[in-house]
Amino acid sequence: MPDSSEIARLFDRRPRHWGSPADPVAWNAVRDKVCAQIPPETATEFVALLRREIVEVVGVDVDDADVVAEPSVLVEGRPEAVHLPTWRTIVVPLLTARARQLYGELPTERP
Template sequence: MRLVSDLFDPEPARWGLRGDPWVWRAMNEYVAGLALPPSVGEVERLLKATFDRVVGIDLATESAPWVYREEFAHGGLSSGSVHLETWRSELLPTLIDRARSQLSG
């Protein structure tokens, strides 16, 4: 059985801000044990909803380029900062592309 959490391995080499890897890991934990939905559209909806739940904002409507979340602060200058633009343009698309590969293969 393919799991949604399989999409999170490996972690990206680049992040937007220091909170991003912690969000990645929290999302991975949130979907642990969930079967990969049968369509890319369903995976995309699930991942966006998971991000919204983990970070506490609606990525589709939030206009700020980044948000601060105390739970993702683990040291460093931008610690706890989540770069929403990187999630929109790189990180979520990476997960969706991985799902597309899993579902077509």
């Protein structure tokens, strides 16, 4: 089972592009909340924890296609909404793949 520092490293490399100024702020908040927890024993548990903390930070389930993000993340003192498509198509899949590599469910070396 990975330790807290290994979990924190999943968040070290950020996506290259964000859809909203709130996205990197939310990324940091999610990272802090995930890293404050006892490290999950499996990648599946990590992804469940990640999704719970994302809902906590951004206020909605990013996979709910019918939902619209409300301005809930403070950016320079102003509330901003995260860009849900970025979280749906980049952030969650990226962190899921990294967790699966960390937990040994995916190979880490490229052929």
